[in-house]
Amino acid sequence: MSKTIIITGGGGGVGRATAQHFLASGWQVGLIGRKSAALEETAAKNKNTLILPCDVTDETQVESAFNTAYEAWGRLDAVFNNAGVSLGGAPIDELSVDDWRNLIDINVTGSFIVARAAFRIMRHQSPQGGRIINNGSVSAYVPRWGSAPYTASKHAITGLTRSISLDGRPFNIACGQVDIGNALTDMARKMTKGVPQADGSIEVEPVMDVSNVATSVLHMANLPLEANVQFMTVMATNMPYIGRG
Secondary structure (H helix, E strand, O other): OOOEEEEEOOOOHHHHHHHHHHHHOOOEEEEEEOOHHHHHHHHOOOOOEEEEEOOOOOHHHHHHHHHHHHHHHOOOOEEEEOOOOOOOOOOHHHOOHHHHHHHHHHHHHHHHHHHHHHHHHHHHOOOOOEEEEEEOOHHHOOOOOOOHHHHHHHHHHHHHHHHHHHHHHHHOEEEEEEEEEOEOOHHHHHHHOOEEOOOOOEEOOOOEOOHHHHHHHHHHHHOOOOOOOOEEEEEOOOOOOOOOO
């Protein structure tokens, strides 16, 4: 039987690229996102796809989506916890509390709700176990200027990854994190036009094809459960991340 994975944020960007790579590799893929039309576009009528429209911040909708997938497949092997948003760069005093709360609700609470639903199924299925892969960011280690909400959310994802890794040990549930830097999606297209640097300058930054993320996540998912990529950083080789400034 084909392996199964649910991918959140499957309507575009990293989620779409990763979903299509898994489908091409013979996996059964469940797509979660708020816009059914975008999910259908990702699926491209592939018969191995389940369309699971829902809001990751809504516990009831997420539980229903995961139950639908489990009933269709009889097993859940992996989850790519990918859904997230960012904010335009600004100093912390120019950011609204409402925008902070909305971002944290999606990036952190949504990731918790998804991981919780996945963990429940993986703990109780037979054979027991599975793998949760969280989408972190290089911002989980080094912030950009004006990125307090996003950076805080990605630090939280790192804590969630580590906690799930410990919680999952008795149940054969692995949890890892992919930290992405400058993959060329709509979210990162601004990098090609110039973004603020630590010294206040505006510079165009190197980017990489988003397919590099998809192949990295597939590698993580294909490992046997006795092995785990705890953290993987995949980034544009020459982006300003390593070193000062």
